[in-house]
Amino acid sequence: AVNSRMDYVNVKVGSNYFVLCKESIGMINGEKYKIVDEFKGKELVGKGYEPLYETAEGKAYVVVNGGKSVSSEEGTGIVHLALYGEFDYDIIKKNKLSIVQHLDEKGRLIKGPEEWLGEWFKDLDKNIIADLDNKNLLFKKLDFSHSYPFCYRCETPLFYNAVDSWFINIEKIRDKLLKESKKINWYPAGKVEKRFEYIIKTAPDWTISRNRFWATAIPVWKCSKCDEIRIIGSIDELRKNAVEKIPKNIDLHKDVMDNIHLKCSKCGSVMNRVPEVIDCWLESGSMPYSAKHYPFENEGWFKTNFPADFISEYIGQVRAWFYYMHVMGVLMFGKPAFKNVVVTGNILAEDGSKMSKSKKNYPDPNRIFEEYGADALRFYLMNSPLMRAQDLNFKETGLKEIYRKVIVLLSNVSNFYFLFSGNNKNFADTNSKHVLDKWIMSCLNSFVKNVTYNFEVYDTVNVCDNILLFIDDLSTWYVRRSRDRFKDDDKDAVRTLAYVLNVLIRVMAPITPFIAENNYQKFRN
Known part of the structure; x- marks a missing residue:
């Protein structure tokens, strides 16, 4: 294959002629040469050539356009095509060239010179080079390093192979996949939603x-x-x-x-x-059905609960779990498998590197829970860029600040109430006329309205921001300026604070369930 847009030359070296891209002419250093002809790669496309080893029949030995996958960065600007690389395979298919399997599944030669049949492909490298040299077909030998796949366990060299596979024909349902994806509510909207659409538009047939x-x-x-x-x-x-x-x-x-x-x-x-x-992703994509053993059981439950109201995962699953669930949902039921999805980012170490057990570049989770509690950690994460599909550099100082501004302040307000509550059993709105009570009730109503809206659109960052502001208003302004009223056993102040705390812990329950439940039980008792 050549690049039809690149410049190529026909070079005479001694009595031999060589064709290569113009930018690679430096490979002939040390040899006297003469440029006989210069032309674009497209003039080579369609021409036949004599192979080094003839192992195929039909349309095999024809120069084709390899496009951008053929470059002048290394080599001659002319590449050999085989089935053992993704780009090569795509070019072979596109140009309808003969498909020739030279290796079996264990990497042994099954088509080629008889004396080498059955040999492992890596053992053949030196034999092939020596054979070409003996036939005077080797222009130059060069040592160079490049990346190569090895087994991560035993370090055996691997090779990519084209094998018969089972596929789901994505092309047939692509338009339907795109249409149904518009019904999904993404948070954050915009960038993630466009990424999902792009994945659908460019997805190949699914090898299952x-x-x-x-x-x-x-x-x-x-x-x-x-x-x-x-x-x-x-x-x-x-x-x-x-x-x-x-x-x-x-x-x-x-x-x-x-x-x-x-x-x-x-x-x-x-x-x-x-x-x-x-493929395991077919099983993961079937989770909404297989988890309930549908269609063999729970048919009524499934009809009521599918598609799922809500799912959440990190951004890498946009092209994986989310995509495969969507494909399965559209294929089997003609609709998405989920209605709403929250996409998170990655939690990284404080310096921005990946968290690693070997590096121990993160605080001990057990110590974090003991020192700050699970609720502080939940609040810290839900109030971070993580919930907007951005990466978070985990900082204990940030967690400590949340613990102080949320957990400690709320506990102080709660303890203050129980110190003065006496036998109060009235947790309803008192309709107090006192200016401080009216002010905090106004703040509470606005707070509930804002938080409810942000919960409904899955914006936990704004939910947490509102909670932080309200707790600060409640503690720093309302309680601090109402101390004398509590000391004087002002029933309106006690009942107003009781009502506000009852509403607040209910609103906070999805974010901080443990401290909310703890306070709720205190009120019940």
């Missing part, structure tokens, strides 16, 4: 099969003779149609399922299960 052991076996059987396909939808259906007797508590893993056979309804031959297992 995997070639491994640990996962759910794909419930598809294929006839060994006529290739008839049958999909099994339940254990009961499998039990009725299997050739073998199915035990009551069947293990649905691959090793068991592979030994279950069906009889082909078309030709009567044996049907074997296809070897693949299911």
Whole structure:
């Protein structure tokens, strides 16, 4: 493949001619050369060439346009195409070139020179270089470093391979996915919502099969003779149609399922299960149904509760869990799987680095809970950029400030009330005419209105901001300026504070459930 927009040259070196991109001509250093011709890459497109090793038939040895994936940054500006890279594979498919598998699933050569068949691909590198050198087909040998995939456990070199897979045809439902996504309420709106739309617009067909052991076996059987396909939808259906007797508590893993056979309804031959297992994201995307064992149970519950009113996860799930749930919801029911979604950012260490057990760059959670309580931590997080899909550099100083301004101040106000409450059982609005009581009641009504609105749009940051302001007004202004009234046993002051505290702890319950419940029980008793 070449880049049709790049400049290429035909260079004469001795009695040989070489074609390469103009910017790579420096590779010929040390050799006398002459530029015979200069042209754009598009003039090479469509021309045939003689391969180093002839292993394919049909349209294989034709120069094609590789676009931006072919550059002049390294090499000659002309790249070899094979199935073992994503860009290569896409170019091969786009240009309808012959698809040739040179390696088996274990990386052993299955198509090529006979003397090398069965050899592991990494062991062949030196043999191929030596063979090309012997045939005088090697212009230059260079050492260079590049990234390469290895097994993270045993460090075995890996290779990308094109394999037969099962897909969900996203292209067929793309317009429907986009249309239904407009019905989802995102918080924060705007940027995250646009990201979700972009993911849908650019998503490839979904590969739902995997070639491994640990996962759910794909419930598809294929006839060994006529290739008839049958999909099994339940254990009961499998039990009725299997050739073998199915035990009551069947293990649905691959090793068991592979030994279950069906009889082909078309030709009567044996049907074997296809070897693949299911992509785990298909299972995650099916959570709204599988969690309740629908459609085998809880049909009434499901009809009432689907789609979900609310879900929440960090921003990485926009392209993962959120997307796959949406695909499954639209595919199976023609609508989104959820109505409202809160997208959070990532919690990072104070210096902005990723939190790590090995680095121990975060405070001990158990100490945090003991020193500040769970409610202070909840409030700190819900009042942070985290709740607006932004990253948060976790700072204990910020948590300490929330503890002081929310937990301590509210406890002080609550303790102050119980110190003077006596036998007060009246928690209703007193309609007091005192200016301080009227003022705090006005503040309370505005506070409840603002917080209710922000809860309804899932804006916990503004909820927490309102709580901070109201607690400050209640403690610093109302209580401090009403001390003499409480000392004089002013019933209106006691009942007003009782009413305000009762409303406040109810409003705060979703953010600080423990301190709210603690105060609620005090009032009950």
